[in-house]
Amino acid sequence: MQNLQDEDYDYLYKIVLVGEAGVGKTHLLSRYIKGTLPKNPTSTIGVEFATRTVPLLSGGTVRAQIWDTAGQERYKSITSAHYRRAVGALLVYDVTNERSFVNLKKWLADLKENAEPNIVIMLVGNKIDLGSNDPTAKKVPSDLAQKFAKDHGMLFEETSAVTTTRVREAFENLLQEIYIVKSRSNKGARQNESQGNVLIPKFEKRSGCCN
Structure with a gap:
């Protein structure tokens, strides 16, 4: 999958990167968005934000709003607020740090x-x-x-932001799974509508900012 022009997209999905400080969330995001690692890496303060437009294997394109959240406890109230309306998440731990895995719960x-409620989560080591x-x-x-x-009903990948191993796959397999889940949900909603229930469309094209 490759980048498209930012204005060419069919779906808008909000994704969050979640996990302990130091597990490499910012490195993963930088590697995926820019193809490089941060020049002067520091712990994320609050949240940081990036976007990428990606063609789906099943057709159509999705613009991913990817929010990198701080792992420190003192920023919890800030980061938790940014989970609102997130339809996907990369739950990240460090394979060399057992504590980062234990704290995933x-x-x-x-x-x-x-x-x-139906957020799609990928566990990333x-x-x-x-x-x-x-x-x-x-x-x-x-x-x-x-x-x-x-x-816990999650997808799973092991990655390396340093060597780029499975970084693109982690993000884009998550986006593809979100599309599949949303398609099933919309199909069920259309069936309900045909039975007399009201369909309220969600995640429309160009639906605006989703934080």
């Missing part, structure tokens, strides 16, 4: 409480390059993470 709970260089550095086994993702 609290981030997942925040997402469920503040984002859209970042920094796999460190485990490739030194197998003992990897503290979160892939099968354990896969089970956690399956138990």
Whole structure:
């Protein structure tokens, strides 16, 4: 999938990057949007924002509004507010940091409480390059993470923002899954409408800012 002109899109999806400080959320976003890593990386304060327009494998294009949220506890009230109307999330942990994995449950709970009820979430284990260089550095086994993702109905990827491994796939597989979920939801809504219920369309083309 490649970039299109920003004005050419059919769907607008709000995506959030969520997880502990230091797991590499900003690096993942920079690598996906700019193709490079941040020159002077610092911890995100509050939220940062970027957009990318992506063609879907099933046809049509989606403009992704991607919000990079701070992982520090003191910014929780700010970041939680930005989960509102998010239809997708990358829930990120560091494969070399077991604590970042253990704490995923609290981030997942925040997402469920503040984002859209049918939010699509992808669990992302970042920094796999460190485990490739030194197998003992990897503290979160892939099968354990896969089970956690399956138990909570999430997609799963392992990535490296440094080597670009599976970064594009993580974002764009999430966008594709959101489209599939929304298509099923809209189909069900049309069926309800045919039975006399009122259909309220959501996620229309050019629906404006979604934060």
